[in-house]
Amino acid sequence: MAKQSAVTPGLVFASLRVFDLSLGEMLWSRRTVFMGLIVGLPVVLAVIVRLLFEAGLPAIRIQHQSAGGPFIFGMMMWIFFVRLAVPVLGVFYGTSLIADEVDDKTITYLFTRPIPRSAVLLGKYLAYLACTVFVIVPSVLLCWVLVVPIGGSLGASFPDLLKDLGLVALGLAVYGALFAFVGAVLKRPLLTGLLFVLGWEFVILLIPGYLKRLSVAYYLQGLVPHAMPSDSATSLIQAVFRESPTLFESLITLSIIGAVSLWLAARAVSSREYVLEQ
Numbered sequence: 001m002a003k004q005s006a007v008t009p010g011l012v013f014a015s016l017r018v019f020d021l022s023l024g025e026m027l028w029s030r031r032t033v034f035m036g037l038i039v040g041l042p043v044v045l046a047v048i049v050r051l052l053f054e055a056g057l058p059a060i061r062i063q064h065q066s067a068g069g070p071f072i073f074g075m076m077m078w079i080f081f082v083r084l085a086v087p088v089l090g091v092f093y094g095t096s097l098i099a100d101e102v103d104d105k106t107i108t109y110l111f112t113r114p115i116p117r118s119a120v121l122l123g124k125y126l127a128y129l130a131c132t133v134f135v136i137v138p139s140v141l142l143c144w145v146l147v148v149p150i151g152g153s154l155g156a157s158f159p160d161l162l163k164d165l166g167l168v169a170l171g172l173a174v175y176g177a178l179f180a181f182v183g184a185v186l187k188r189p190l191l192t193g194l195l196f197v198l199g200w201e202f203v204i205l206l207i208p209g210y211l212k213r214l215s216v217a218y219y220l221q222g223l224v225p226h227a228m229p230s231d232s233a234t235s236l237i238q239a240v241f242r243e244s245p246t247l248f249e250s251l252i253t254l255s256i257i258g259a260v261s262l263w264l265a266a267r268a269v270s271s272r273e274y275v276l277e278q
Helices: 011-027 030-054 069-094 096-103 107-111 117-147 154-185 189-204 216-221 235-240 247-271
Strands: none
Touching (some): 011 030, 030 069, 117 247, 154 189, 189 216
16 A cells, blocks of 8 residues: 655645744743843833823923924834834844754754745744734833823824834834844854844944945835924934935835845755754
8 A cells, every 4th residue: 555645734834833833932032031121111211201291390392392292202213113122123033033943953853844944934934023013012002102192192193103013013024034034044143133233224324325225224214204303403313314215115125125035034944954063
């Protein structure tokens, strides 16, 4: 009697299985504690700002223009979430999707299962997205509820909140895909990722010219819905970031970066031979 050949699950089904197995591990990992500390910082700042307001202290003013809650929340979104939390989480999680399996010497076990190799990366990538969104969205909502009512309206700023949440999700997706590729091809990817987001991207945005187009942050800033006051002390900051891409250009470029990076990462995982160190 002929032996029945094993049926290899399809890419989508196999990716969902890996996603199911990886999500719990990520939510209860030490990286999630680190992520909680990062997204907790702006919440603490929002609480302090709200307490100062409730104590009846004078409104914060920048020259002659009042910096109300919507303005403060917009600055917090750009500084703490878009420029810090999102890229840093993308680095720490994205570079570890495959590197952790290699370090723990479990990559061989995963690759001997009857599933496509690329499904391992895609499933873990989906788990990364779910985990980071699950943790970072409550932080954004808390900051919004605490800060925006200071001279502003929750109802009026709700459309911008939806844009902010979409921006955070898109940033996590793009940075995660980019550094999933870095983690799949480099032996020590974490240092490379940190140098990119904390070094290259911070410096390149300050330099006039086309080099800033070689950063993810340049295109993310084109999607930020909050405007800076034009007649305030922040005009210097506004002048630095005035060269922003259009909404269409930002969306198209970020989509291409994310899709191509994820495809290259999946291809690298499928073709690379991983040698485990003793």
